[in-house]
Amino acid sequence: METWEAAYIAGIIDGEGTVTFTRLHEKEHRRPCITIASTDKELLDYVQKLTKGTINNKKNYNPKRHKDSYTLTIKNKENVLNLLMDVTPFLRVDKKKNRALLILENYEKVTPRNGKYNEDLLKRKLMFEECFFQI
Template identity: 70%
Template sequence: MEGWEAAYIAGIIDGEGSISLTRMHENEYRRPCISIASTDKELLIYVQTLTRGILNTKKNYNPERHKNSFTLNIKNKDDVLSILRQISPYLRVDKKRKRALWILKNYEKVTPRNGKYNTELLGKKIDFEEKFFEI
């Protein structure tokens, strides 16, 4: 991704996106994700070409009053971390910048590659999640 593309995506995330931790399955620990919601499908398709996210259509219960809406979700850990590394210098919304930097600084330290946690590491993982949501 070029620098100007990273800055552009950071602006979109600042305005319409979120940086969070989510569970893929009920019994798993949270992992980082980036979501962008918009009624402009063309915009999300462009971002998707740069990020490899998954584009979903939201259910429109009242099409006479509301436009169709879409969400781009990026949940692959390696993709999310790579994107955050590239866009974090350009994020302007304080909460989103702090969340991105918190994930970049701490996520891999508290997440074992094999997914198996000992007591100490599990405590660190839970502490990481709690502090993230305090941001």
């Protein structure tokens, strides 16, 4: 990704996106996730090409009053971490930048590759998530 593209995507995340943790399945631990909501599908198509996320349609209950809207979701750990490395220097919203920095600095330290947690690591993981959601 070019530097200008990273800066552009950072602006989109600042304005319309979220940097958060989510569960894909009920009994698993949370993982980092980036979402961007927009009524401009062309914009999300462009960002999707750079980030390898997925685009979902949102249900429009009142098409006479509202435009169709879409959400780009990036859930793959490597894709999220790579995107955060590229865009974090350009983020301007403190909450999003601080969350991104916390993920980059700590997520892999508290997440074992095999998904097996010992008591100490699980405690550190839960403390990390608590700190994250306090931002």
